[in-house]
Amino acid sequence: MSLTVRGGNRAAAGTHAREAAIVNAVADQRHTEQKDLPAQVRRWVRVAERITVLTGAGISTDSGIPDFRGPSGVWTKNPGAERTATLQHYLSDPELRIAAWQTRLHHPMWSAEPNAGHQALVRLEEAGKLQALVTQNIDELHQRAGHAADLVVEVHGTARWTRCWSCGDRRQMSETLARVTAGEQDPPCEQCGGILKSDTISFGQDLVPDVIERAMRASAECDLLLAIGSTLSVYPAANCVPVAKAAGALVVIVNGEATAMDQLADAVLVGSISDLLDRIVD
Numbered sequence: 001m002s003l004t005v006r007g008g009n010r011a012a013a014g015t016h017a018r019e020a021a022i023v024n025a026v027a028d029q030r031h032t033e034q035k036d037l038p039a040q041v042r043r044w045v046r047v048a049e050r051i052t053v054l055t056g057a058g059i060s061t062d063s064g065i066p067d068f069r070g071p072s073g074v075w076t077k078n079p080g081a082e083r084t085a086t087l088q089h090y091l092s093d094p095e096l097r098i099a100a101w102q103t104r105l106h107h108p109m110w111s112a113e114p115n116a117g118h119q120a121l122v123r124l125e126e127a128g129k130l131q132a133l134v135t136q137n138i139d140e141l142h143q144r145a146g147h148a149a150d151l152v153v154e155v156h157g158t159a160r161w162t163r164c165w166s167c168g169d170r171r172q173m174s175e176t177l178a179r180v181t182a183g184e185q186d187p188p189c190e191q192c193g194g195i196l197k198s199d200t201i202s203f204g205q206d207l208v209p210d211v212i213e214r215a216m217r218a219s220a221e222c223d224l225l226l227a228i229g230s231t232l233s234v235y236p237a238a239n240c241v242p243v244a245k246a247a248g249a250l251v252v253i254v255n256g257e258a259t260a261m262d263q264l265a266d267a268v269l270v271g272s273i274s275d276l277l278d279r280i281v282d
């Protein structure tokens with residue numbers, strides 16, 4: 001099992017005048033409903049007993065960490081950067097690894113702090129409602145916001161640690177970045193001389209089955225799933241949504257733009273993620 005991406009939004013509405021009038025009427029109604037929607041979701045959050053949260057890069061953009069596929073995303077602006085995140089290229093190309101270490105060294109992650117959105121999710125844990133926080137993010141901002149580490153399920157790993165591709169030796173990223181600063185352009189493993197990589201799941205790399213299983217179980221056992229800041233186009237993480245829906249949970253999507261799964265949700269909140277989360281969690 002490895003990462004896959006499915007793209008494409010639903011087709012635009014028809015252009016026939018009559019159809020357009022109907023579409024406008026529906027849009028007006030939705031607009032009216034949308035105004036009260038955060039209050040409605042807040043009521044759902046209040047009565048929910050087992051909440052599972054799925055987060056993607058969108059929750060961290062207000063902390064100054066750019067996302068990948070949004071309008072200002074790393075891969076949208078520079079498609080070549082996606083090569084760095086592809087395992088076979090990383091392992092076979094020393095020049096690419098040298099560039100990757102420089103990117104890591106100067107990444108905005110090191111100065112980023114949790115924002116109001118991260119803090120709102122901590123309040124769910126404090127209220128005893130949070131059964132798992134599944135995240136596609138690799139920045140550990142959820143843990144830094146105050147979550148118990150064992151509630152955070154990192155489906156794509158963490159960039160705050162390195163792992164040796166040969167022997168599995170795992171260390172703090174800061175330790176290895178200090179070696180880069182000291183002049184090692186592509187620091188090898190100190191145990192075996194193997195290639196070091198951030199402890200993240202690259203494209204072409206197998207996911208950790210236990211971690212994915214835990215994410216799916218938490219989605220199947222919740223009564224409310226909040227999918228936040230994810231385009232819901234990267235699998236298997238995106239499967240949390242249909243799994244929760246099939247198990248009878250309410251599904252709420254909170255994002256800055258439309259997602260691939262809006263049609264499955266009971267409510268879709270579009271806007272500033274940190275503002276919206278602050279409004280829907282007491």
Ligand SMILES: [Zn+2]
Nearest residue numbers: 164167189192
């Ligand atoms: Zn090693």
